[in-house]
Amino acid sequence: MKVAIVFDSSTGRTRAAAEEMAEVARAAGHECTVRSVQDADPAEVSAADALCVGSWCQGLFVVFQHATTATMDFIDSLDELGGKPAAVFCTYKTAVGGMLPKMAARLESRGADVTGSFKSRGPYAAEGFKDWVESLG
Template identity: 35%
Template structure:
């Protein structure tokens, strides 16, 4: 089973989390397909039942608006019944962007792994990376 992990990262924090999610997916016996959102195709995710999306908090606690937000907006009508993991980092606030994103995906019918995603403040430490690995493993479990 292939499991896409699509992310946007400005400083490398969310990229590190994506790598840990991919490790967890691999440890569950699935094959992660790690890609930056600029290289991702909504049509590919539409055909998948399981995938992960990662984005840090930007501006006033929102998704990155030039690449990730348009991607999520295009994907949103097709997420009903799909098993999704959301993850990302933030530098301020309290994680409101992730709660909003998770609610948005649930309202669209997605089945979320980790109700409010996996988040970390600033650069992910080993504990946060381990949480990403565990979530990736859970995502890939059948």
């Protein structure tokens, strides 16, 4: 399958997590692209068989956590996804609040079937991501 991973990163942790996730996807036999929301082409990402969108966690550490505006705007720029499998992820320090379900709902509003949701406290792929990519077939 062609998997597209897209991320927003300010200081590099989410980028490193996304790059490690791409390696995990390739090790599971998929073709995988990994690009920032600033560089990714929405049409190309929409054309992948499965997609994964991640953001760093922005908030007040215990409340008001959310994905970045650039991440949500990128999701809004995607074509109709017609039930494609998708996942959301974030990196964070203390607590992620409701940001992942909100990202998932936004992707679902583009027609994705969000079947994975992952958070990492550091610059690495979350536990569970390997199972998700392997489940794509």
